[in-house]
Amino acid sequence: MERVLDIAELWANIAAFLFPRQIRRLRLVSKRMYNACIPHFRILFPLDSRTPSSLTAEPDFPADLITAVQIEGIDQISQVISSTFEKCNRLTVLRLYDFGLDISFLNQLLRLCPTHLQCLFIRSEGFVSLDSMTEVLLTAAVAPQLQTLGLEVGDTGLDDTHSLPWTSFRRILDTCASLTSLSLGRIEVMDVPVSLEQVDPLHATTITFPNIQELALNMCGISGTGRARLLRMFPNLKTLRIVCRDAVFEPSGDGQRLSALPEHEARVTDSDLGTQLMRVRIECTNPRSQADQQGLFQFLGHLPDLKIIELSGLVISQQVLTDLAEAWCRRGVQLKQLVLNSTGRRAPDDEQLEPILRLPCFSRLENLDVWCGPSLLLRFWNKALMRSEIPCLLHLRGLHLRKDQSVEDQPEGALEVLNLTLKQMPRLVDLTLAVRLEDFAVFQGMGRDPHSIRHKGLDDAGPVELAATSDWSQERPFLQSLGMCCSLGFYQDRTGEILRQIGRRFRFLEDFEFIV
Secondary structure, X not given: OHHHHOOHHHHOOOOHHHOHHHHHHHHHOOHHHHHHHOOOEEEEEXXXXXXOOOHHHOOOOOHHHEEEEEEEOOOOOOHHHHHHHHHOOOOOEEEEEEEOOOHHHHHHHHHHOOOOXXXXXXXXXXXXXXXXXXXXXXXXXXXXHOOEEEEEEOOOOOHHHHEEOHHHHHHHHHHOOOOOEEEEEOOEEXXXXXXXXXXXXXXXXXXXXXXOOEEEEEOOOXXXXXXXXXXXXXXXXXXXXXXXXXXXXXXXXXXXXXXXXXXXXXXXXXXXXXXXXXXXXXXXXXXXXXXXXXXXXXXHHOOOOOOEEEEEOOOOOHHHHHHHHHHHHHXXXXXXXXXXEOOOOOOOOHHHHHHHHOOHHHOOOOEEEEOOOOHHHHOOXXXXXXXXXXXXXXXXXXXXXXXXXXXXXXXXXXXXXXXXHHOOOOOOOEEEEEEEEOOOHHHOOOOOOOHHHHHOOOOOOOHHHHHHOOOOOOOOOOOOEEEEEEOHHHHHHHHHHHHHHHHHHOOOOOEEEEOO
């Protein structure tokens, strides 16, 4: 707080930021202050039900501020739960974890919820069939108003607790007419035989649901056919997150038919699907299986509106990434976020990534997260001009170099170039360095030099006096979060000094962590 107080132009207007119409501007001051001022309280009901029964009876209980309730490991409605739902009339979020065996508990709980509930997440750890869960959900009064729905089951090993018939899936989409975000975890949506589509309208996959804008599938065992059908049903999908093991993306070139689809859908190709997607996150949990990855890259190359791409657990060669980037360039794609957590010996190294990052589709990156070290920035450094030539230099807000290396592994001058490059990034606020640092050389010249205080004879100055004597005019970058790694000896011997150095150099820093 003393650092905020030291900024006259912010402190003079701090009260204005608290008005509802200007609350979002508070983010300019502090992420934490912004989050703290949002009226969002969460009540957590523990497994042992030790929540005091008189909690909601207190006269100062802020019932009008409670917007979220989270329940874990409880299978019966208590007086505390009933009282909470009765008094908290602004409730919009309900999260139910470790839901067990009693389906009537879920039925009673949903009846207590206000009809304006917007977000519902249910995780079942018991042996309740998905059919019975969806039946309770669909008959609840809150269903038509839900905007976000998440369903997840534990690993029980029983088909009834994991398999969701297509008819039940369709009923969810039909009943929850306001739904914009759908998340499924360990739930297998059954494929539809062609014969059933022609008999029962509930099995038809040609109906579209334009209201769905976000879809997350976590270990749902979805097939390539199922993936194509879902993308066809959600023509306005903006965000797609998939955690998978098997062939979710079948190889299908432009103009080729998806042979697994029925005849009335056979003309659909990957170039026709997901054209509105802006954010795609794919995590492969079985990197040894590469059969479907070519189909994935073909699919990604056809997305004209893509802004954020996150790929994890995939084997991505330089040629594949180059072809993908060139396809984006031809379609005028301008990525804002690139996350590459690739595996295997064929993962692109610093030398291979350099020409790729120089392509136009990466020129306006705001977040770069790659499995590389500081040597990547060295390849963009112009010694004659003493300036970095990385195209996204002026746009980067987040830089995450996650390759675990020692200082000895770095080429000569890599850390010095890292230091100079960071100071040339005017918008950088989030930084992660996985190289094991041995000293503070990387941060020399950034922010204010802490040792300058001692030269002025102010060793004993308190926090406020310290801030008043600081010259922050040359501070670059304005870091808000920092993750760094250091050698074991450096960490053990100088932990206190590390924290003091970081805290004094960066006045806007709110989050700091050591990377293990």
